[in-house]
Amino acid sequence: MKLTGWGRHPVVEAEERLGEDLAPLTDGAVLSRGLGRSYGDASLPADGVAVGTVNADRILDFDSSTGVLRAEAGLTLHELSRLFWPRGFSSPVLPGTAYITLGGMVAADVHAKNHHRPEGGTIGRYIRRLKMRLADGRVLWTSRAEEPDLFRATVGGMGLTGHVLEVELTLQRIPSAWVYQETERFADLDRYIEGFEKALEWPFTMGWIDCLKRGRSMGRGILYRGRWASVEEAGNRPAPKPLRRKSLPIDLPSGLLNRQTLSVFNFGIYRIHVPKVKRSIVHPETFFHPLDKLLSWNRGYGRRGFTQHQSVIPTREGAKRFLRLLTDLGVASFLCVIKDCGEEGEGILSFPKSGTSIAVDIPVRDRTRADIARLNEQVIAEGGRIYLAKDTFTSAEDYAAMDPRVEEFLRIRRRYDPDCKLRSLQSVRLFGD
Numbered sequence: 001m002k003l004t005g006w007g008r009h010p011v012v013e014a015e016e017r018l019g020e021d022l023a024p025l026t027d028g029a030v031l032s033r034g035l036g037r038s039y040g041d042a043s044l045p046a047d048g049v050a051v052g053t054v055n056a057d058r059i060l061d062f063d064s065s066t067g068v069l070r071a072e073a074g075l076t077l078h079e080l081s082r083l084f085w086p087r088g089f090s091s092p093v094l095p096g097t098a099y100i101t102l103g104g105m106v107a108a109d110v111h112a113k114n115h116h117r118p119e120g121g122t123i124g125r126y127i128r129r130l131k132m133r134l135a136d137g138r139v140l141w142t143s144r145a146e147e148p149d150l151f152r153a154t155v156g157g158m159g160l161t162g163h164v165l166e167v168e169l170t171l172q173r174i175p176s177a178w179v180y181q182e183t184e185r186f187a188d189l190d191r192y193i194e195g196f197e198k199a200l201e202w203p204f205t206m207g208w209i210d211c212l213k214r215g216r217s218m219g220r221g222i223l224y225r226g227r228w229a230s231v232e233e234a235g236n237r238p239a240p241k242p243l244r245r246k247s248l249p250i251d252l253p254s255g256l257l258n259r260q261t262l263s264v265f266n267f268g269i270y271r272i273h274v275p276k277v278k279r280s281i282v283h284p285e286t287f288f289h290p291l292d293k294l295l296s297w298n299r300g301y302g303r304r305g306f307t308q309h310q311s312v313i314p315t316r317e318g319a320k321r322f323l324r325l326l327t328d329l330g331v332a333s334f335l336c337v338i339k340d341c342g343e344e345g346e347g348i349l350s351f352p353k354s355g356t357s358i359a360v361d362i363p364v365r366d367r368t369r370a371d372i373a374r375l376n377e378q379v380i381a382e383g384g385r386i387y388l389a390k391d392t393f394t395s396a397e398d399y400a401a402m403d404p405r406v407e408e409f410l411r412i413r414r415r416y417d418p419d420c421k422l423r424s425l426q427s428v429r430l431f432g433d
């Protein structure tokens with residue numbers, strides 16, 4: 001069958017084995033994959049069989065006094081939230097889409113709108129133990145106390161250290177399942193960054209910037225800040241039900257989302273945001289997963305697909321220089337998402353570190369590889385790094401220059417899988433096997 005990531009590029013012919021019992025299913029498989037929400041080639045097997053985990057989604061244990069949950073790796077965040085929000089618990093990390101599995105969350109060590117806060121961080125912080133099948137066939141538990149190197153390499157290790165079969169994590173208690181949200185419009189980059197800094201006390205922040213706008217309005221955008229609403233603020237609203245979703249039924253022609261059409265879209269989003277500051281109590285899906293509103297929106301980029309470049313840049317000045325480069329290159333599409341990141345997590349290849357994360361969708365064109373190389377050159381010059389879960393085009397040399405931690409990761413990977421039986425297209429591209 002044809003397999004792709006969310007960006008629909010590249011497309012590979014490969015076998016995906018599906019089933020409810022991951023232990024036998026993963027025997028001999030070269031990679032596990034969840035819902036394929038990583039954008040590029042991270043979830044695509046280099047050769048051999050991949051295991052699709054989505055049918056292995058049972059909840060195995062939950063202790064309401066501690067919030068500790070044990071579940072199979074294919075459980076989706078969407079299902080977890082549907083079950084636990086009304087019961088006063090949430091995943092402590094809620095990324096931009098809920099259509100991801102626990103296994104995919106661990107492998108990418110996902111982050112979200114609360115990463116900048118001391119009580120935030122990546123999902124790895126909340127993982128207690130992982131049950132895994134290794135490349136040599138052994139099934140074992142790993143944690144900070146059991147096979148600790150394996151644990152650190154697996155959190156953020158993009159599926160290359162073994163198949164995650166079960167995940168034990170601690171859920172967070174929430175006062176209500178609704179969100180108090182404020183949004184504010186900023187007219188240019190300097191004011192936007194100032195607004196961002198003032199919002200650091202908020203538990204959740206995220207912003208959207210118009211990267212197509214040049215001149216004085218460059219970097220204009222909308223900042224979102226929020227927190228779980230108190231019981232009083234939620235009032236007599238019932239527990240939120242999953243929102244009804246629409247799907248894009250067809251592929252739009254490649255090239256339809258171009259500079260002209262997207263400029264109109266961006267202008268519209270910015271202009272309809274009146275008054276300048278808005279306050280409301282909103283559904284948690286609207287706040288945490290706004291992109292899930294239109295399922296399969298990735299078809300909007302047509303058959304050639306798209307990629308995302310997400311990097312973290314350590315300094316504010318560096319982030320501004322990077323945004324100017326993005327605007328000058330003219331590669332960006334309508335989505336340019338800005339987030340603040342806090343301290344680096346335990347996962348050896350975990351993406352976030354202190355600084356500003358900038359994520360931008362880029363339609364695949366003939367020049368895309370060269371554009372990504374130019375962006376990466378800037379990331380390296382600024383001392384930043386890219387997020388593997390979004391990457392499709394980065395070269396091995398550039399990745400090695402961004403992340404000295406790779407050597408330690410590869411040493412541990414080889415200890416547990418000397419023949420590199422577990423491989424993805426991404427690992428072959430970046431590490432040679």
Ligand SMILES: Cc1cc2nc3c(=O)[nH]c(=O)nc-3n(C[C@H](O)[C@H](O)[C@H](O)COP(=O)(O)OP(=O)(O)OC[C@H]3O[C@@H](n4cnc5c(N)ncnc54)[C@H](O)[C@@H]3O)c2cc1C
Pocket residue numbers: 006031032033034035036037038039042043053073074094095096097099100101102103104105107108109110111112157158159160162163164165291389390424
């Ligand atoms: C619209 C959108 C918004 C997003 N927003 C965010 C965000 O805010 N923050 C963020 O951090 N990420 C974000 N992402 C990225 C997404 O969270 C990650 O790519 C996540 O890994 C996808 O999960 P998945 O289950 O679809 O995994 P897949 O994409 O199928 O796989 C991702 C990686 O995980 C590995 N993997 C999956 N399951 C297992 C398993 N059981 N055992 C071992 N390895 C496994 C795969 O081999 C692969 O390397 C977003 C993606 C989309 C499409």
